[in-house]
Amino acid sequence: MELDRSDEEILSGEYGETRRVMLEILIALGKVYGAERLIPVSSVQVSGASYKTIGDAGLEWLNGLDARAVVPAFLNPIGMPRDDWRDMGIEDHFAKKQEEILDAYRRLGISLSCTCTPYYHNIVSYGDHLAWSESSAVAFANSVLGARTNREGGPSALASALIGKTPEYGLHIMKNRLPDLVIGVDDPSATKDWGPAEFGALGYIAGKEAGNRIPYFRGIRGNRDRLKALGAAMAATGAVALFHVEDITPEARVPFFKNSFSIEGKESITIPVSDVEAVFSDCEVNAVAVGCPHLSEDELRTLAGLLSGKKVKKEFFVFASKEMIDEHEDLVGKIEASGAHVYADTCMVVSPATDRLGSVMTNSGKAFSYLPAMCGVIPRLGTIEECVRVATE
Structure with missing residues (x-):
């Protein structure tokens, strides 16, 4: 992999052991996926923030790190509200551990903006390279905003925050962002009256069909909240990090896309509206x-x-x-x-x-x-x- 002078200095330990290890994580990731170089990122979203998901082992790892973020970086949701956690019924032991995790991230220079919708509060522009980790945020940034990020794991995202770069592979490369699956519904007119819940139900079904492929939706119409729900559900039931919607999402309208993509020869599936409606159940809840x-x-x-x-x-x-x-x-x-x-x-x-x-x-x-x-x-x-x-x- 091509490294610049600053990368070599970090690898030699001139900027501390933590940054050396973090760069090694990024280089190893890049080699796995055939990246030729590292590229700068404009922001990072770090997952692995809730004590429920990372536990004591994750906290111990964080406490062993000694560096600070060099690009704007923020957290995924944590396991409790910072202020009124007692009102939510959180136990004291959990709260203590969660606060220790927040202290560790604060010491690393990560902003304690704990949200899965960072795009509402951080400027993300079309074409920006990011290193985001939360699945729904990745889908929204790639698809609705036209930014470029792979679906990072917690360690690789944190490494990008402390180094300011990510390997150039996958969805950072424009030719890899073209669709390989076409999805429609049997009655497109029905989608005009759908809200976020129906788009979430569509995504629940579509994600299982798409897996880790890039879907191209035809004949649906939706605003940002509906597309947010669609992408979030597909990222949960599949591993969809990018989708396109005909004539709506930004990359589906650019000349490169129109000149490079054709639905001819692509696998195509049609999801019945009745299947979407069937996701909605009727049972007692607490x-x-x-x-x-x-x-x-x-x-x-x-x-x-x-x-x-x-x-x-x-x-x-x-x-x-x-x-x-x-x-x-x-x-x-x-x-x-x-x-x-x-x-x-x-x-x-x-x-x-x-x-x-x-x-x-x-x-x-x-x-x-x-x-x-x-x-x-x-x-x-x-x-x-x-x-x-x-x-x-």
Whole structure:
């Protein structure tokens, strides 16, 4: 692999043992995938932030590192809110360990912006090279924003934060971003009335078909919240890190794409609308949780309107980034007036608070996929309107 002078100096130990080891991680990763060089990244998102997922072994590894991030870097959701974790039912031992993990990342120069939707608060431009790790954030950055990132693991993302580079392979190379699977629905007109939950259900099915391939959707229409839900679900049931939507997503409109990609000869599948509808079930649940990925401003406003004048009768968990919550205290106040709780920094999947619930209704195809294995609960998928109805009846 081609290395520049600064890389060689890091490898020789001139900038400390931690940075030397981190660069070795990136070089080894690059060699596995045939990268010829390292390229600078404009930002990094680091996973492995919840004590629930990394445990004592991960904490010990973090505490052994001695360096600081050289590019803007931030965290994935952690296992609890930083402020009101007791209100969420988090035990003292878990909280102590989680705070130690945050202290370790703070010492490494990682911003404690703990969210799966960093694109709401960090400037990401078309064509930017990133090293992001959370699956739904990777799908959104690649697909909806037209940035370029592979689906990084926790160690490789942290290495990129401390070095400022990533190996140039995979989705950093334009020719590797072309679709190899065409997906449609049997009644495209139906998608005009779909919200994020239906797009999440479509993604739940499509991800299983796509695996780690790059899908190209034809005949669907969706705004950013709907595409966020689509990509998040596909990343959960498959390993989709990039998708394109005909005439909508940015790369599907550029000349290179139009000149290099043809649906002729590509594998094509059609998903029946009835299959999407069948993902929605009807069973009793003990709690309701929304915000996986974290809610946008529009989603907060919709929820606030739906809960206006209502009182919840089941536990209702709402997840958003701390930045989003602080920017929209009025909407948060309206939501919490119903008895629902809005939590920052964490989510229903990586927090132990969900494990005790038994059964949960959500509007997220991603959560619907992850909740059984990661939290041991029975999930039910519904629209945001259905979630509010179930929580308040």
